[in-house]
Amino acid sequence: MSMRPRRCGTVLLCATYFAVTIGLNPMIADQRLRPHPGGTVGGDTIEATLRQFPSQAWSGRVRVLGVNTPEKKGATLAAARAAEAFTRAWLAEPGTPPLTIRACAFDSLSRLLGRVCRDWGECLDEALIRAGHGVAR
Numbered sequence: 001m002s003m004r005p006r007r008c009g010t011v012l013l014c015a016t017y018f019a020v021t022i023g024l025n026p027m028i029a030d031q032r033l034r035p036h037p038g039g040t041v042g043g044d045t046i047e048a049t050l051r052q053f054p055s056q057a058w059s060g061r062v063r064v065l066g067v068n069t070p071e072k073k074g075a076t077l078a079a080a081r082a083a084e085a086f087t088r089a090w091l092a093e094p095g096t097p098p099l100t101i102r103a104c105a106f107d108s109l110s111r112l113l114g115r116v117c118r119d120w121g122e123c124l125d126e127a128l129i130r131a132g133h134g135v136a137r
Contacts, residue, residue: 043069043083
């Protein structure tokens, strides 16, 4: 089984799917969507508001593709809290430019699936794996 992170496909295809799903204009869907992080739900799930125009926005949970972090229950509770703290710190790092979410689809829990990356290419899934807080999926 390959340990490479799951990819969204082309950004244009994913952005178009995202735009149609939440009712944004698909003609401008190839633009990168900038999140305004609202918090963390777990190490691999964040809350965000995505705005394409001031009058068009989506708020909800984003499930980070490419990584799986421990669940907040039982024996993995401490590791899950550490992963969540790492994610919170990564999102709030001083001097960080706006992030980009390359979205693909929604999962069965109505979370947006996507890669969360900084403008220079560093992505949250890779940072979690490198820090030992998650495994590739």
